[in-house]
Amino acid sequence: MEHWKGATGTGTGGGTSCLRRLPRSAGPREGRKKARSWGGTRTRRECCARGGVVSGEERLGGEAAGAKRRTFTLLGAAAAVSSLVRPAEAYELTEEDLAFTDTVYFDVGLCSTATKQDRTLGAKNIFCTERERAYLGRVEIGLYGNLVPESVAKFKGAVEAGAYDQTIVHKVLKGQFILAGKPGSRKYGEVELSEDEVGKTNGDLVKAKAFAVKAGARPGRVSLYLADDRSQLEAERRRVANVEFAVTTGPGPAPDLDDEAVVIGQVTKGFDVIAEISEVPTFQPNTNLKSFNKFAALLGDDRANNARGIWGKPRKAVIFSASGVVKAADTAAGEEAGPMPVP
Numbered sequence: 275m276e277h278w279k280g281a282t283g284t285g286t287g288g289g290t291s292c293l294r295r296l297p298r299s300a301g302p303r304e305g306r307k308k309a310r311s312w313g314g315t316r317t318r319r320e321c322c323a324r325g326g327v328v329s330g331e332e333r334l335g336g337e338a339a340g341a342k343r344r345t346f347t348l349l350g351a352a353a354a355v356s357s358l359v360r361p362a363e364a365y366e367l368t369e370e371d372l373a374f375t376d377t378v379y380f381d382v383g384l385c386s387t388a389t390k391q392d393r394t395l396g397a398k399n400i401f402c403t404e405r406e407r408a409y410l411g412r413v414e415i416g417l418y419g420n421l422v423p424e425s426v427a428k429f430k431g432a433v434e435a436g437a438y439d440q441t442i443v444h445k446v447l448k449g450q451f452i453l454a455g456k457p458g459s460r461k462y463g464e465v466e467l468s469e470d471e472v473g474k475t476n477g478d479l480v481k482a483k484a485f486a487v488k489a490g491a492r493p494g495r496v497s498l499y500l501a502d503d504r505s506q507l508e509a510e511r512r513r514v515a516n517v518e519f520a521v522t523t524g525p526g527p528a529p530d531l532d533d534e535a536v537v538i539g540q541v542t543k544g545f546d547v548i549a550e551i552s553e554v555p556t557f558q559p560n561t562n563l564k565s566f567n568k569f570a571a572l573l574g575d576d577r578a579n580n581a582r583g584i585w586g587k588p589r590k591a592v593i594f595s596a597s598g599v600v601k602a603a604d605t606a607a608g609e610e611a612g613p614m615p616v617p
Contacts, residue, residue, distance in 0.1 A: 365483040367421075372487075374539070375419030376426065377600040378433045382547050383407030384554070385591040398461055399440065401591045410551070410592075413544035414600060415496050418537065422484050425498050425538050428472045432517045433597050435471045443592035446556050450528040451490070452548070453499060454594070455518040457508045463593065465517060472515045478536060490531035493524030494541035494548065501534040523552035555589045 385402035393400055419426040432438060438455060442463030445453040458464030478484040479500075489497040499520045500506070509516035520535055522528050541548060 365486040367483070367486055371421040371483065372418060373420060374416030374542070376417045376430055377542065378415050378417065378430060379598055379600050380413045380415075380438065380594045381596045382410040382413060382544075382551065383593045383595045384410055385593065388587070388589050388591055400461060401440075401442070401463060401593060404595055407593065407595065409595075411544050411547040413547050414542050415539045416542045417539040418487075421487070422478045422481075422536055422538055424476050424478045425484065425536050428476060428515050428517055429498065429519065429538055430599065431472050432465065432467060434599060435467065436597070437465050437467050437471065437517070438594050438597045441465055441594055443551060443588060443594075445586040446552060446554055446588050446592075447528075447586050448552055448556070449523065449526060451520045451522045451531060452551055452592075453502075453518065453520050456502070456505055457512060457514070457516060457518065463591065467512070467514045467517065469513050472517060474513055474515060476515050476536075484536045485533060487537040488532045489520065489535035489537050490522055490528030492527070493522050494545050495522045495537055496520070496539040496541065497531065497535035497537045499531075499535050501530075521548055523548055551592050554592060557584050557587045557589065559585055 383404065385407055387402070389400045390397075390402050417426045417430065432455070440460065440463070441455065443452050443454045444456050444463070447453075456464045457467070460466045476498075487495075489495060497520050498516070499518045500516075502518060505516055505518045519538070520531060521541065522531065
């Protein structure tokens with residue numbers, strides 16, 4: 275015989291308690307826990323008024339109603355997910371979408387080491403000084419302000435605020451892409467921004483055309499990077515939109531970027547600088563370490579993910595010495611790449 279703990283005591287038989295089934299040894303405190311909401315209308319007060327027992331018919335009716343609610347919830351969740359995953363063919367691109375509305379530049383320098391070896395305790399910057407850097411050149415990026423206006427506005431706003439100045443390229447995946455603009459502390463070459471400069475959210479991320487251009491399909495493509503969970507969490511902690519970005523290096527495609535980034539522009543000048551950055555030596559695991567890391571990840575060991583965080587980290591610091599917006603008069607003479615052809 276089943277033993278039930280109800281709102282008024284114990285009971286037996288075909289009814290089901292509004293609270294929960296308990297072992298015979300359960301005390302009265304456990305019996306006071308919140309009642310289940312069978313059918314979505316029964317409150318704890320109503321349950322107590324009925325002696326703490328729900329009939330079999332009521333229970334089955336409630337379960338049916340609960341199943342119905344769960345179905346609608348799942349359908350709603352599926353709709354929400356589908357609204358964030360945008361296949362390229364869902365939106366037909368136009369020449370206007372791919373016209374450059376603005377151009378920004380980045381002056382790039384290279385240190386001989388990843389960090390300054392003789393830095394003093396409490397130094398505000400751990401990298402080599404500007405005098406000690408080798409100047410690699412200037413990279414110019416044309417921005418698709420018609421295609422993704424909010425994303426471009428945030429990226430351009432970060433440039434104008436000087437947020438990228440003295441920050442580093444924190445990851446180089448040779449033959450695929452480089453990553454820069456990681457949110458965090460300026461001391462470590464990361465981007466520090468305020469909500470006033472870039473806001474907290476990006477409305478482009480729920481629009482079909484924001485994902486219409488494949489981020490990894492061609493070299494020199496610039497996109498806001500969305501796949502770094504740590505960066506997203508850090509941006510949320512700081513209450514700002516994430517402006518970490520990727521630049522594809524070629525020579526082949528980088529399919530890992532597709533559907534994981536929002537394309538905001540294209541390198542128009544200085545692709546030789548991007549190519550040089552892609553050749554900077556990086557921290558790479560050997561075969562045994564990779565295998566061990568995969569095994570640790572299968573076991574759910576968080577250290578596996580932490581270890582992967584340094585894979586692809588440059589052994590020489592690549593630093594943006596300066597950045598800014600290129601005046602229209604300076605770009606009127608022509609651009610190397612020009613508007614991107616419609617895919």
